[in-house]
Amino acid sequence: SKHPHLVRELCHEALQPMLKSSDEIVFCAGEACSKMYVIISGHAQYNASMQARDGSPGASMSHIRRTLHSGQWLSEAALWTGWVHRGELRVVTDCMLVALDASGFARVISSHKSAHQYAAQYARRFVESLNRGLQTDLVEVGQLEQ
Numbered sequence: 001s002k003h004p005h006l007v008r009e010l011c012h013e014a015l016q017p018m019l020k021s022s023d024e025i026v027f028c029a030g031e032a033c034s035k036m037y038v039i040i041s042g043h044a045q046y047n048a049s050m051q052a053r054d055g056s057p058g059a060s061m062s063h064i065r066r067t068l069h070s071g072q073w074l075s076e077a078a079l080w081t082g083w084v085h086r087g088e089l090r091v092v093t094d095c096m097l098v099a100l101d102a103s104g105f106a107r108v109i110s111s112h113k114s115a116h117q118y119a120a121q122y123a124r125r126f127v128e129s130l131n132r133g134l135q136t137d138l139v140e141v142g143q144l145e146q
Helices: 004-013 102-109 113-132
Strands: 015-020 025-027 035-041 044-051 061-068 088-091 095-101
Touching: 004 015, 004 102, 035 102, 095 102, 102 113
Parallel strands: none
Antiparallel strands: 015 095, 025 088, 035 095, 044 061, 044 088
């Protein structure tokens, strides 16, 4: 509500609608990522397997399996840092998603001084939180307040 022009510009410059069919793969682990994804309708499943952060040979594996619904998002890290997908996103039911392109987002937000300042502060907190936790494409709501 504070930046209606910014939202309008983001919609025109950086958002891309995506229609995906059941069982279609949106992304796989190891692929470079330059977009944040928001699920608008339908269901998708995120799966990831990763070794504990210390990387030692005997370190335990973490397995994540999460079904995502309308209003949930993935790969926000692509907006704030260089990112590579850590898991796979597969569509369960026909899905409508929107992809927010990181370079388009940066271009638009940098032209709005107060929004840019807020985004820079948020980005610092986001990356600090990302570096402390298990690095996945998922971000839990409220994770940055911890």
